[in-house]
Amino acid sequence: MKCTKCGGKAVINMPHHNFGLCKEHYLEWVPAQAERFIRKYAMLGKEDKILVAISGGKDSLSLWDILRQLGYRADGLYIDLGIDGGVDYSRVSKEYALRFAEKIDSKLIIVDIFEETGKTIPEWAELDLRGKGKACSVCGLVKRHEMNRIAQRLGYDVLATGHNLDDEAAVLMGNTLNWSGDYLLRQGPVLPEEEGMTKKVKPLFRFYEREMTAYALLRGIEYVYEECPFSKNATSIQYKEVLNQIENAHPGVKHAFYLKFLEAKAGGLFNEKPGIHPVLHPCELCGQPTSAPGLCSFCRMVQKQQKPANIAIHKETQ
């Protein structure tokens, strides 16, 4: 296969776009596409103070790299979840995050969940009912809470996460298998700012996972290869597998699934009348918006253990 732009040797073939690119043109194409999506969906402005959620994996580091290349004001936020899982997962991930921050000479904020809450994610998963054998639910809750807390405290305009098309399509499959109205109505590449809630965007949501892997490799980004040890039996991994099976038989189906969902939503397929959306009010303890009465789910979980969340600590590097 030849590069569609220069006729050189292609390093990646994208059957859904019906073209291939050489290394040089691929490394140009990805940021250019990202910029196109950022504008098309009104995600970011050049004046915005952006906080990128960094896991140490290929997607978040690539996102940070791309945003800096494109001239955005993007700092990183690494949340240390305290996960070992036999592979020293959190420590290794943090190493990659720190090394990359240094390489691109950018600020990385580090939040340590153990210091913040007195327990690691695996410990919370053991204690909390929602953890029952799987830490993902507790972890999601804690990360969403902490990302928003830091963004609000430090005055960031936008939170950016590295979710790619495979991630988003798998979540969409879960939401449709359950027909969760709330989740379907909220799922999208942009969650607008609300009182107490920083705007969230997913600039990579139209890139396939393999495209991001190729980008990180070709760009020489060093990232943690291990998946989180708790994700092994996650349903999202299973949904990714079945979507890949369908994709293999019908290239482009994953892309169409997600894009047509957004189109259908924009075209009025769903009933967005009030009453379907939950009403938000500030948590009595931390002040973050919540649909639960009284405390938000994070504070309720932490308070059950009689140890209020320390909402002040964070460290900064640079």
Add this chain to the structure above:
Amino acid sequence: MKCTKCGGKAVINMPHHNFGLCKEHYLEWVPAQAERFIRKYAMLGKEDKILVAISGGKDSLSLWDILRQLGYRADGLYIDLGIDGGVDYSRVSKEYALRFAEKIDSKLIIVDIFEETGKTIPEWAELDLRGKGKACSVCGLVKRHEMNRIAQRLGYDVLATGHNLDDEAAVLMGNTLNWSGDYLLRQGPVLPEEEGMTKKVKPLFRFYEREMTAYALLRGIEYVYEECPFSKNATSIQYKEVLNQIENAHPGVKHAFYLKFLEAKAGGLFNEKPGIHPVLHPCELCGQPTSAPGLCSFCRMVQKQQKPANIAIHKETQ
């Protein structure tokens, strides 16, 4: 495993219901469940003249059997599609349909597509653009047209088809992968009567495919084992496979997927305001309702071959 009702040897285990049944109680349970669903969804009344679409397979013959057992006035309709496919598919299917009609002493109407339209389904699939290598689309169009034509001409109140849960979940997966608003809004176990369009119901839509196979086998119903030779690479078969994979990991997921869809729809998830539903008017040639201007898709396809559909011929047995 023991029968939950009598403690005898269970012949079938239903993990999603969390019980098993012996042959005797299973053969009682299936019609009783069917009756429950028929009432719950207001599908059929005891005075209705019902036409059951009979393919010669396990689902349609079992449906006919169940409706007769429950005391419904149900005749059969066999549509001879003229499919050979190396296994003499249509002739063999018709044999099973005829033998079963005789066994239960019921009327079977036979429509022969070659006699009606001058061509078999495989011939139409070759000619028509929508056939491109797969006959399913043309076949669906022709069957829907003919079922409604016969039901309208002969004064049936309801058309019943043998779609089971696996069929419906696979169709729903296709409709969500494409986010086809029209199809999502129309999909359901009951399609109400409209001007020129007979009411359609799917009384087996809450039974798993394996439950219907077990019913047919235990009840001694002889049916055509071969799948239609054209269905081999149908996307619906692929969707059934991936749904089975998810079901194996999470028993009940297929059932929940479809039932929660119906609940979400009834609960107002979708915007059902006019404009999303197509406006129907009568086809200028056959008079059946269509959303296309002028001729319906069936008549347009037939007219392209300069041979108007003969809309009068049908044969009856008994």
